[in-house]
Amino acid sequence: MGILVLLPQNPLSYPGPAKRFRSSADTYTRYTRIGIVERTTTHFTKALRSIHHHAASIISNAPQIDTLYCDTDNVPLEQFRQRAFVPEKPIRIIQDRDSPRKKTAQSLLPAQQKWFSQASSLIQPGIPSPPGANLVVPSQEYLSQFADTILPYEFILPQNPNPNYPPQPPKIGNAQDEVSQVIASLLAHSPDATFHRFNAPLSLFLHAYKTSLCPRDRLYIAQAQIADLPAQMRDDLPVPRIVREAGRGDVYDANVWMGIPPTYTPLHKDPNPNLFVQLAGWKRVRLFTPGIGVGIFRSVQGKIGRRAEGVFRGEEMMEGPERDVLDEDVWSANARMEGFEVDVGPGEALFIPKGWWHSIKSVGPAVTASVNWWFR
Template sequence: MNLQWSIRVWTRSALPNTRSTGCFSTSTRTQYRPLDVLENATLNTFQQRCFVPEHPAILPRGSFQDLPALKKWFKPANGKPTRNPIASLNADYLHKHGAEAFVPLELTQCPSPDPTTETKSETNQLHSFRQFHAPLSLFLDWMRAAETTPQSSRLYLAQCQLLDLPAVLREDFPVPELVAHAGKGDVYDTNVWIGHPPTYTPLHRDPNPNLFVQLAGEKVVRLLAPADGQAVFGAVRREVGKSGGREAAAFRGEEMMQGAERVLLDEMVWESPVSAGSDAGVGFEARLGVGDGLFIPKGWWHSIKGVGEGVTGSVNWWFR
């Protein structure tokens, strides 16, 4: 099932509207260290260590293994349940209960001939990108085809609001205790994310605390504190001749996903190594497997990549 879309590709040396400022040298890039894993997931520990001081952390590994969607929406591709199995989408279940739901999709046309492999050349090229809404059945058909046949484009169910889905599917995502009781109990929004790796969400920040849970496959998240992320964002925006102030970061659109800004943000965030030293730098990296949860405080900048094989799926709750 090939979804054709026009594509324009530039190499890094020919990016439009850029000027050399020297701000992208290796010495000025942020260094990252592994993010801490909480020793327990009690409400008191979460409030004192994470929610109140606004500090990110990984919840104890596998804390969300019992989330109904984890077992209903996905299944082991090889039929053998393990700690972090290669997953496939349970398309029959989703088609039965939500085929006609209108959902948000991201279509990315890739310059690489193999859309399942993320390469250095792919990172340094621009992708064509389009956001649109369509019936969930379209996405399910594409996912079925992608399991057996390499696709020239990628389709990603991105930031699909739970309220857009039928009640029977919404019931697969009960609100976690930490979301319901850590703050005021106000759930701002709940969103689902599903695709075949590599998936990508560029550097951005959220206006509310975020509990991010991995349902299938693996994802890697890089995080920067508010001031550090603003500095990276501002440097990239100035490099492409745009405003890098806080007002520019408040409203983000398709420029995050294509063009020079995407390429430069990817370089700034992802081309630095991870060090285990406690003084490695101001950035953090979190690697999430099935059932793992990550708390991202309000205002913390983060970028997310889906990696590995099979299907990657996530859900997040924005809350206060």
């Protein structure tokens, strides 16, 4: 049987994580072919804008985003309030000052341990490891029990697809055929669009990883509300303490984001404070203060002859001229210099104050997954 795909007749834009970008600090990670070598903070300059997943330039003496060294569920509330929540400043949360990449089982959200597994564990003994064998992949064993859960997806067509992409309508019965069939139906439904939104079961995402450790099709489970997940999956994402206790304890919304790289969220702002926690893979966040961010956004709107507020993650931001100009003004070598850039890795968190503008991109080839809570 094929996978049921629900195509919205009147697609609506929906809120996305709102973060400020201030280019006074730039944190990036150097990569080797297999893993992370080192993490460095550097000033965000035009010379640095040729960022690559496997290398980056170093510029010293740059200011940094404030950091709390603690578990995400053991944050000193008074410190968090004084340094971030009350003054409305971004702050990142890392478990340990000396070994920020070492996570204990107790410090992780259950989803980090249950939803993902090392790709190397899937390789049979005696068989050479394929590219990507050291990456984290979705846990087929655990997540397959939720395969029928309907989730919101996004799909972005590659900018320069080869002439044979997408393939001809495939035969059913093969894992990759299921994904190809869905993509073919999307393109048949909207042949001129490069960005598509639809609803489909979790099994579609799992199918993509059954035939490749690094799938090519850019499926993105985008803003799946935790409240709509099965009870067991909800239990895997307990609300962190600072969300419950730093403010009034009012959770405005909570969402899961899980995608096949590269993933992208355009520049926008949120109407509520946001705690962003990385479950798997890496994401790079650019943050601008409200004043700087609105200036960039208005400049973009002026260039394309439109007027918008930038509060919602609308489809116009994801394709066409607005997408191109937003990406140019935020991420290119000509991007403005007044923002912060920070990489967020597995088990790390980033607090994004209300009204801060931000844009997010995945880093590296591994599956990327995040969860966020908007709260007051």
